[in-house]
Amino acid sequence: MALSDLLTLTPAGLYCAAADVYLDPVRSVPRALITHGHSDHARAGHGAVLATRETLAIMGLRYGAKFCEQQQALAYGESITLNGIEVSFHPAGHVLGSAQIRLRGPSGSVVVSGDYKRAFDPTCAPFELVRCDAFVTEATFGLPVFRHPDAAGEVAKLLRSCAVFPERAHLVGAYSLGKAQRVMKLLRLAGWDRPIWIHGALEKITQFYQDEGIDLGDIRKVSATDRAKLAGEIILCPPGQLADLWSRKFPDPVTAFASGWMRVRARARQRGVELPLVISDHVDWDDLCATIRETGASEIWVTHGAEEAIVHWCETQGLDARPLNILGYGDEDAETVAEDAA
Amino acid sequence: MNRFAQLLDSLAYEPSRNNKLRLLADYFRVTPDPERGFALAAMTGALSFAHAKASLIRALIAERTDPVLFAMSYDYVGDLSETVALLWPAPQTERRNIAAPSLSDVVHGLQQADKKELPQLLASWLDDLDETGRWALLKLITGALRIGVSQRLAKTAVAALGGKEPNEIEEVWHGLVPPYLDLFAWVEGREDRPKALDPAPFRTPMLAHALDEADFDKLDPADFSAEWKWDGIRVQACVGTDEEGRRVARLYSRTGEDLSKSFPDLMEMLCEPHFGDATIDGELLVLIERQVQSFSTLQQRLNRKSVSPKLVMQYPAHIRAYDLLAEDGEDLRELSFVDRRARLESFITRLGHPRLDLSPDVPFDSWEALAQARHDPASVGAQDETEAIEGIMLKRRDSIYVPGRPKGLWFKWKRDPFNVDAVLMYAQRGHGRRSSFYSDFTFGVWKGAELVPVGKAYFGFTDAELKELDKYIRNHTRNRFGPVRELDFSTEQGLVLEIAFEGLARSTRHKSGLAMRFPRISRIRWDKPARDADLISTLEGLLEQGLRRSPPKGLGD
Numbered sequence: 001m002a003l004s005d006l007l008t009l010t011p012a013g014l015y016c017a018a019a020d021v022y023l024d025p026v027r028s029v030p031r032a033l034i035t036h037g038h039s040d041h042a043r044a045g046h047g048a049v050l051a052t053r054e055t056l057a058i059m060g061l062r063y064g065a066k067f068c069e070q071q072q073a074l075a076y077g078e079s080i081t082l083n084g085i086e087v088s089f090h091p092a093g094h095v096l097g098s099a100q101i102r103l104r105g106p107s108g109s110v111v112v113s114g115d116y117k118r119a120f121d122p123t124c125a126p127f128e129l130v131r132c133d134a135f136v137t138e139a140t141f142g143l144p145v146f147r148h149p150d151a152a153g154e155v156a157k158l159l160r161s162c163a164v165f166p167e168r169a170h171l172v173g174a175y176s177l178g179k180a181q182r183v184m185k186l187l188r189l190a191g192w193d194r195p196i197w198i199h200g201a202l203e204k205i206t207q208f209y210q211d212e213g214i215d216l217g218d219i220r221k222v223s224a225t226d227r228a229k230l231a232g233e234i235i236l237c238p239p240g241q242l243a244d245l246w247s248r249k250f251p252d253p254v255t256a257f258a259s260g261w262m263r264v265r266a267r268a269r270q271r272g273v274e275l276p277l278v279i280s281d282h283v284d285w286d287d288l289c290a291t292i293r294e295t296g297a298s299e300i301w302v303t304h305g306a307e308e309a310i311v312h313w314c315e316t317q318g319l320d321a322r323p324l325n326i327l328g329y330g331d332e333d334a335e336t337v338a339e340d341a342a
Numbered sequence: 343m344n345r346f347a348q349l350l351d352s353l354a355y356e357p358s359r360n361n362k363l364r365l366l367a368d369y370f371r372v373t374p375d376p377e378r379g380f381a382l383a384a385m386t387g388a389l390s391f392a393h394a395k396a397s398l399i400r401a402l403i404a405e406r407t408d409p410v411l412f413a414m415s416y417d418y419v420g421d422l423s424e425t426v427a428l429l430w431p432a433p434q435t436e437r438r439n440i441a442a443p444s445l446s447d448v449v450h451g452l453q454q455a456d457k458k459e460l461p462q463l464l465a466s467w468l469d470d471l472d473e474t475g476r477w478a479l480l481k482l483i484t485g486a487l488r489i490g491v492s493q494r495l496a497k498t499a500v501a502a503l504g505g506k507e508p509n510e511i512e513e514v515w516h517g518l519v520p521p522y523l524d525l526f527a528w529v530e531g532r533e534d535r536p537k538a539l540d541p542a543p544f545r546t547p548m549l550a551h552a553l554d555e556a557d558f559d560k561l562d563p564a565d566f567s568a569e570w571k572w573d574g575i576r577v578q579a580c581v582g583t584d585e586e587g588r589r590v591a592r593l594y595s596r597t598g599e600d601l602s603k604s605f606p607d608l609m610e611m612l613c614e615p616h617f618g619d620a621t622i623d624g625e626l627l628v629l630i631e632r633q634v635q636s637f638s639t640l641q642q643r644l645n646r647k648s649v650s651p652k653l654v655m656q657y658p659a660h661i662r663a664y665d666l667l668a669e670d671g672e673d674l675r676e677l678s679f680v681d682r683r684a685r686l687e688s689f690i691t692r693l694g695h696p697r698l699d700l701s702p703d704v705p706f707d708s709w710e711a712l713a714q715a716r717h718d719p720a721s722v723g724a725q726d727e728t729e730a731i732e733g734i735m736l737k738r739r740d741s742i743y744v745p746g747r748p749k750g751l752w753f754k755w756k757r758d759p760f761n762v763d764a765v766l767m768y769a770q771r772g773h774g775r776r777s778s779f780y781s782d783f784t785f786g787v788w789k790g791a792e793l794v795p796v797g798k799a800y801f802g803f804t805d806a807e808l809k810e811l812d813k814y815i816r817n818h819t820r821n822r823f824g825p826v827r828e829l830d831f832s833t834e835q836g837l838v839l840e841i842a843f844e845g846l847a848r849s850t851r852h853k854s855g856l857a858m859r860f861p862r863i864s865r866i867r868w869d870k871p872a873r874d875a876d877l878i879s880t881l882e883g884l885l886e887q888g889l890r891r892s893p894p895k896g897l898g899d
């Protein structure tokens with residue numbers, strides 16, 4: 001099939017003309033399907049929004065209850081037919097509520113991955129492989145140097161640093177939706193039973209995770225007067241806070257950053273990170289290639305990330321691939337800046 | 343190897359010396375012999391094997407990856423060893439259960455393997471290591487292990503294992519070989535001190551404290567001798583005889599690095615039979631027609647991979663001696679400075695070698711007289727060597743030679759620095775503890791209507807000033823380039839910094855054509871308009887006049 005029968009690229013993002021819906025649009029549109037709650041994918045101001053219940057709730061927390069005119073929830077595995085196109089949502093394993101979206105029409109099926117990962121994550125439903133004719137994939141870490149190690153090993157690195165430097169505070173930069181809660185849960189699984197301290201910007205989403213039944217243990221918000229007293233503790237904050245005035249009051253802080261980008265030393269050094277933790281919520285190169293193969297799709301579109309390398313790889317595999325260069329998607333860094341400003 | 347690699351990785355990210363020490367000490371404590379000994383050897387540069395070339399590593403990765411993907415990856419990562427470490431494909435399942443090689447395995451393997459076997463051996467290690475392990479292995483075998491750990495720091499961490507002083511390690515160090523089983527056994531109190539087999543050992547130098555001019559009230563000039571402080575590099579020339587009667591000569595830097603290979607001209611002197619067994623503490627200088635050259639000339643002889651006869655002829659090296667630490671097997675460090683000085687004088691007179699002379703005594707009878715000498719060295723006989731004089735060294739006449747920086751015995755009293763008023767142009771965030779502050783400052787002076795950068799300063803300000811500067815920078819940013827901020831500067835606005843510096847040289851690396859020595863911020867001139875900052879011609883004039891200084895500041899003001 002030709003993917004363009006179902007989807008076209010417009011300045012607002014991917015558009016399915018038959019169903020008259022946009023997917024993760026970067027501008028306000030009348031009807032939007034949203035894969036997950038990160039702000040580069042889920043924007044405020046659309047007319048009608050169809051997403052998972054969790055994603056709708058996250059958007060409500062971030063933008064206020066009136067972030068769009070009309071909301072409709074669709075659970076994983078359920079489907080709805082829009083003007084002859086069957087739409088269904090499937091777990092993407094990226095963050096709580098994240099979904100891949102399948103569109104099925106008379107000419108075949110296409111899956112839009114949103115952001116996804118296949119590594120273990122106890123805070124969201126695991127990725128589900130959905131076979132399709134055409135696959136629209138992210139490629140945030142689309143270079144073969146990105147191979148994410150086992151996240152538990154990275155958390156062990158953090159705990160070892162706490163043991164060697166018990167008089168220092170350990171500040172961990174982590175994106176506020178998903179990454180932060182995953183790090184908290186991994187710390188609990190590794191046996192860290194002290195309170196975990198968080199920056200105020202993480203509070204709402206973390207509370208939401210706990211309300212959704214994800215047990216993160218004793219989580220405490222850091223107040224201005226606490227900071228000087230947190231020697232030996234682990235504090236999570238949005239990455240932007242690591243280099244902010246806020247971080248100065250902690251006792252001799254060790255600055256850690258949980259991100260797939262930390263795999264590359266120059267990136268870690270550029271941010272002044274002392275303890276890089278390679279923990280990513282995106283697929284790494286090996287999983288990206290494996291997923292493309294396993295979907296059975298013969299046509300691949302790459303939405304964002306290092307598109308060139310994965311397009312080259314697809315060509316060596318005899319797959320028809322095309323970079324989309326959608327402006328406005330990025331790693332969640334952009335989101336952090338927005339959050340800091342808010 | 344994986345554990346060693348993790349240590350290197352943490353050290354590379356850790357900016358603080360104290361914390362590096364903690365990481366090292368922790369590693370030595372939990373790592374068994376001989377692994378930790380080889381780690382110590384790797385970090386002190388004591389391992390020698392034929393290094394693998396970058397071309398071999400490129401060939402290995404080319405067999406395993408798509409060339410386009412490799413090129414894109416290398417371009418992104420920017421470092422060959424790291425790119426290969428990250429790109430190396432996961433091994434086939436049958437290798438998964440093979441234990442990763444230890445550092446000892448790697449060291450032995452490299453010593454035994456011949457050139458033909460090396461690619462195969464290296465590939466199998468890369469298969470069995472994790473990413474960090476591969477990175478460390480590739481850095482090690484290409485001889486590019488730069489992790490910000492000095493020999494001294496590594497030895498200090500070993501000393502800390504058993505509550506020893508780092509100097510005690512230095513004393514035995516040159517008799518030891520990797521993996522240093524005897525050293526660890528001694529430090530941990532399981533065995534006696536290893537014999538210092540080295541007939542020409544490095545002795546930790548005695549260092550001076552900076553003199554605070556307020557100290558003068560408490561010090562009596564009659565208790566002190568004065569010498570010039572030379573603008574060269576401090577060295578230790580050691581000659582000894584081993585048990586078989588062979589003579590061993592070495593030239594050490596002040597941190598104990600062996601510089602012998604870089605100075606064949608000086609080694610020739612040390613190896614002359616009538617030099618005898620002796621350890622001289624002195625300053626390495628370049629002398630042309632008996633005249634000391636500037637530090638920038640001396641730099642022509644430093645950090646050279648190969649030393650050509652032409653280089654040696656062009657920039658002849660010289661030692662200006664100020665202390666004698668051992669002679670004919672006798673340790674002189676327990677003698678007073680005056681007694682050692684007498685021994686040194688007769689040693690130099692007896693030898694009569696043109697490449698070795700005595701750092702002269704600077705006569706003075708009051709602190710005022712010494713201040714005058716410091717301001718104008720020519721007035722007390724320094725004549726044409728004034729440019730190579732950084733200041734005055736004051737040594738207590740009764741002081742024994744104490745390794746390290748003991749209090750109250752030796753002082754350095756530097757000449758007043760040069761000053762220039764410059765405008766802050768760019769600021770960059772610092773590292774580690776300072777990573778939340780803009781603490782690296784690039785400043786410039788006027789060239790016509792344009793500012794040209796002339797240097798970078800990282801220190802010279804108090805914590806309170808750092809906060810004020812940081813705030814100023816955050817409020818006056820014109821542009822941001824990654825971690826760097828460009829400030830708003832023009833004739834109408836900008837922040838003037840008074841910069842103190844020790845010297846100036848021509849440089850092709852800087853746009854201004856000038857390079858400053860040790861620039862630092864001496865004052866923040868919140869009051870001074872940017873248009874009143876200095877001109878580049880002021881600096882050029884200073885250079886042309888041979889860096890002559892402004893009139894002296896009296897002792898009292």
Ligand SMILES: [Zn+2]
Pocket residue numbers: 036038041094115332
């Ligand atoms: Zn996302």
Ligand SMILES: [Zn+2]
Pocket residue numbers: 038040041114115138329330331
């Ligand atoms: Zn995304």
